[in-house]
Amino acid sequence: MTPEATPDLPRVLFVGGLGRSGSTLLELLLAQSPDVCAVGEVVHLWERALGADERCGCGERFTACPFWQQVGERAFGGWSQVDRDETLALKDRVDRTRHIPRxxxxxxxxxELADVRRYADLYTRIYRAATEVTGARVVVDSSKHASLAFALRWAEGLDLRVLHLVRDSRAVAYSWGKQVRRPEVVDGEDFMPTFSPFExxxxxxxxxxxxHLLASRASVLRLRYEDFTAxxxxxxxxxxxxxGLPDDPDALRILTDPPAEPVRAHSIAGNPLRFSGGPLQVRRDEAWRTRLPRRSRAMVSLATLPLRVRYGYLGQHGTDPQSRTEETP
Structure with a gap:
């Protein structure tokens, strides 16, 4: 069931889940339509954009990107009006996994409510400004952090829709073990963090x-990465x-042969894929099946067994025809 649109409220499709699950590719596909504005992982804006002046997905540094400067002007009267230290302190009080139970x-x-709503209002202002600057009807935020999604459910004046994106835990473990350079870093060289299979x-x-907990409190749609790529x-x-958007055949031109030239998104953080200028290719990455060490694979399989059963990842190929997109009203 599609949630009913609320007039005049900024509408955001929040992509949630654990990183390395295909959110950047999915976001870029959605951004090919003019009624969608993809802004990347806004949760990192305070450190990586305001703090380090990293590159936007368009290729420009944050301070040189016309889109983000217009957004800052409309949302706050300019980014200089945002107290970054105060925002980071507020984020620490609100947006952490340990705060999810409350x-x-x-x-x-x-x-507590004042803090949460003050924090959520920062994002609501950004979403609203993004729609005003672009004329889009929906903003896609691929921040993924569950704690931010829980905070946004307390926002006043926000039409929140959450996409819970899931990928096979063994594929995710393999991906987080690889060393990946962050091309958005201009002054020096930096790499995305790595985690052990156990972590x-x-x-x-x-x-x-x-x-799963959020689905009982907000509008959540669950989607498997494997079903997306299929x-x-x-x-x-x-x-x-x-x-809440109508069907748009033109939005799928990127998937035609030959593919249309992709529209680059003004994304904050995310997979380096957002900087590639070539055609977007949607294919299922199965490298983990041969490259993830057998012992690591066994450990991850066992440690994540309950949810792997729920998502249909017990078969040989990690798919189950009965396990498709699930929606929770």
């Missing part, structure tokens, strides 16, 4: 379990419907 409650104390197992379970066009149509 954010999941039916009510909050006056001081990934804990993170994968915690994040996905958190979105049917990208169908996935885009389902997500546009979930976001």
């Amino acid at each position: 954010l999941a409650k039916g009510s909050l104390g006056a001081d 990934v197992s804990k993170l994968w379970t915690a994040q996905n379990a958190a979105f 049917d990208p066009a169908g996935t885009v149509r389902r997500l546009r419907d979930f976001a």
Whole structure:
């Protein structure tokens, strides 16, 4: 069931889950339509954009990107009006995994509620400004953090729709073990963090379990990465419907042969894929099946077993025809 649109409220499709699950590729596909504005992982804006002036997905540094400067002007009267240190302190009080149990409650104390709504309002302002600058009807935020999604459910004046994106835990563990350079870093060289298979197992379970909890409190649509790559066009149509957008055949031109030139998104953080200027290729990455060490694979399989069963990842190929997109009203 598609959530009913609320007039005049900024509408955001929040992509949640654990990183390395295909969110950047999915976001870029959605951004090929003019009624969608993809902004990347806004949760990292305070450190990586305002703090380090890293490159936007368009290739320009944050301070040189016309889109983000217009957004800052409309949202806050300019980015210089945002107290970054105060925002980071507020983020620490609100947006951490350890805060999810209290954010999941039916009510909050006056001081807690004030903090959460103040923090969520920063994002609401950014989303609203992004729609005003671009004329888009929906903003895609691929921040993924469950704690931010829980905070946003307390926002005043926000139409929140959450996509819970899931990928086989063994594939995710393999991906987090690779060293990947961050091309958005201009002054020097930096790499995305790496995690051991055991650490990934804990993170994968915690994040996905958190979105199950959120589904009882907000509008959540669950999608497996493997189903997305098997049917990208169908996935885009389902997500546009979930976001309250009409079908747009032109949005799928990127998947034609030959593919259309992709529209680059003004994304904050994310997979280095966002900087590639070539055609977007949607294919299922199965390298983990031969490259993830057998012992690591066994450990991850066992540690994440309950949710792997729920998502249909017990078969030889990690797919189950009965396990498709699930929606929670």
